[in-house]
Amino acid sequence: MIKTDVCIIGAGPSGAATSLMLSNLKISHYIIDKEIFPRDKACGDGLILYAYKVMKLLGNNLFEEFLNHPKFLHSKRIKLHINNKQHILFSESEDRDMLISYAKRIDFDHFLVEHLSETYAQKEFGNGVKSLEEKPAGILIKLKDGKEILAKIIVGADGAQSIVSKKLANNKIDTKNMSTFVTAYFNGVKDIPKGNDAEVRIIYKNMPLFFYVFPFANGDSNVTLGGNSNQIKKYNINLIDEIENIISTNENIQHKFTNATRIGKWRGWVIPYRFEKQKMIGNRFLLVGDAAGLANAFYKEGIGTGMMSGVIAARNIERSLKYNDFSESFLKNYEVEIKNEFGKLLKFSFYMLKISRFKRLFSLVVFIFKKRISKKSFRIIKKRSY
Numbered sequence: 001m002i003k004t005d006v007c008i009i010g011a012g013p014s015g016a017a018t019s020l021m022l023s024n025l026k027i028s029h030y031i032i033d034k035e036i037f038p039r040d041k042a043c044g045d046g047l048i049l050y051a052y053k054v055m056k057l058l059g060n061n062l063f064e065e066f067l068n069h070p071k072f073l074h075s076k077r078i079k080l081h082i083n084n085k086q087h088i089l090f091s092e093s094e095d096r097d098m099l100i101s102y103a104k105r106i107d108f109d110h111f112l113v114e115h116l117s118e119t120y121a122q123k124e125f126g127n128g129v130k131s132l133e134e135k136p137a138g139i140l141i142k143l144k145d146g147k148e149i150l151a152k153i154i155v156g157a158d159g160a161q162s163i164v165s166k167k168l169a170n171n172k173i174d175t176k177n178m179s180t181f182v183t184a185y186f187n188g189v190k191d192i193p194k195g196n197d198a199e200v201r202i203i204y205k206n207m208p209l210f211f212y213v214f215p216f217a218n219g220d221s222n223v224t225l226g227g228n229s230n231q232i233k234k235y236n237i238n239l240i241d242e243i244e245n246i247i248s249t250n251e252n253i254q255h256k257f258t259n260a261t262r263i264g265k266w267r268g269w270v271i272p273y274r275f276e277k278q279k280m281i282g283n284r285f286l287l288v289g290d291a292a293g294l295a296n297a298f299y300k301e302g303i304g305t306g307m308m309s310g311v312i313a314a315r316n317i318e319r320s321l322k323y324n325d326f327s328e329s330f331l332k333n334y335e336v337e338i339k340n341e342f343g344k345l346l347k348f349s350f351y352m353l354k355i356s357r358f359k360r361l362f363s364l365v366v367f368i369f370k371k372r373i374s375k376k377s378f379r380i381i382k383k384r385s386y
Ligand SMILES: Cc1cc2nc3c(=O)[nH]c(=O)nc-3n(C[C@H](O)[C@H](O)[C@H](O)COP(=O)(O)OP(=O)(O)OC[C@H]3O[C@@H](n4cnc5c(N)ncnc54)[C@H](O)[C@@H]3O)c2cc1C
Pocket: 009, 010, 011, 012, 013, 014, 015, 032, 033, 034, 035, 041, 042, 043, 044, 045, 046, 047, 048, 127, 128, 129, 130, 157, 158, 159, 160, 161, 162, 163, 181, 182, 183, 224, 268, 269, 270, 271, 288, 289, 290, 291, 295, 300, 301, 302, 303, 304, 306
């Protein structure tokens, strides 16, 4: 049996950021993923706010390499259209580089994994976790190939269907606080704005559906649609039919798709937003990213918040190792720090999503606060970004 102080399960952005921060703190650890990188993940592929903040904070030239990566594209503007009638423009100031970046997950996640430390990170990829068992000396992790690892503390960074969340925290799948999205890549999408602005639309179909078109450096685009999982079920919405209908008939969108071809299949997946609605810590474990339900309910930032939670988790693990205390009560500090970092923003976004269900009320709120939102967004962006 292998023995280690720390084991991270999942090497997506949240697990990779945890590993990079642990390495900065000179803490040796295991990092496991059932996949071999580069591996793909259904996503909108948009990076904002915390993704920048974390890459900068992690140092080692990560942020600079990200900015200069030939496959990643950066833009200064996001245009949020509400029901074809109103829009809010979020734009970066002249002196700053970008507000949103587009990076296919197959490339971005690989980019992060390639930066994992050769000294401190022991990688175990292509080998999934089969079971977890609490032992007096730690958590026993059994892998698909029969290997066993005993860790003093583990990090559940294994996404929306986390085995750590299910088995150790006893969290249940909660479709009320979850979104379902479908996404596909296209080539030949026309009329992408000059500055590669992100196109985000709220389209009402008994419920608000969020529609995104994000362009890439190679000319492909990511096209995505989704909304609250419970409501999609309630209104019997078939997201694939719906998005195909939008791109072929919506008067503001169809012209972009006249010569566009879908590359590959539509892929669906979920985004849990369960901040303060689920357990995030317990004896000898912490959850980060989607496993902890930390995505933003309204604008669906899950990569950046996941990465930031990884950094906070690593700092708390350092503390646990120092005091040799891995108890739930000692790890409470992780929860407090997550709340301090994201609490207000995630709650605000949660209520924005709730209001957006009421089309008229939401339009009125946007009408009243539009100027203030656009003006204030600079401050928010700067504080939570780079
Ligand atoms: C369609 C869609 C569009 C989205 N668009 C955006 C967007 O534009 N911007 C944004 O910021 N967020 C977006 N999100 C959310 C974002 O994808 C997630 O929040 C983000 O991937 C969370 O990262 P993570 O590292 O926590 O989990 P993941 O990226 O899911 O990584 C989890 C890792 O754990 C591994 N794993 C799982 N189970 C096991 C196991 N048993 N053993 C070993 N390894 C395991 C997996 O292989 C995977 O590599 C979108 C989500 C969807 C579904």
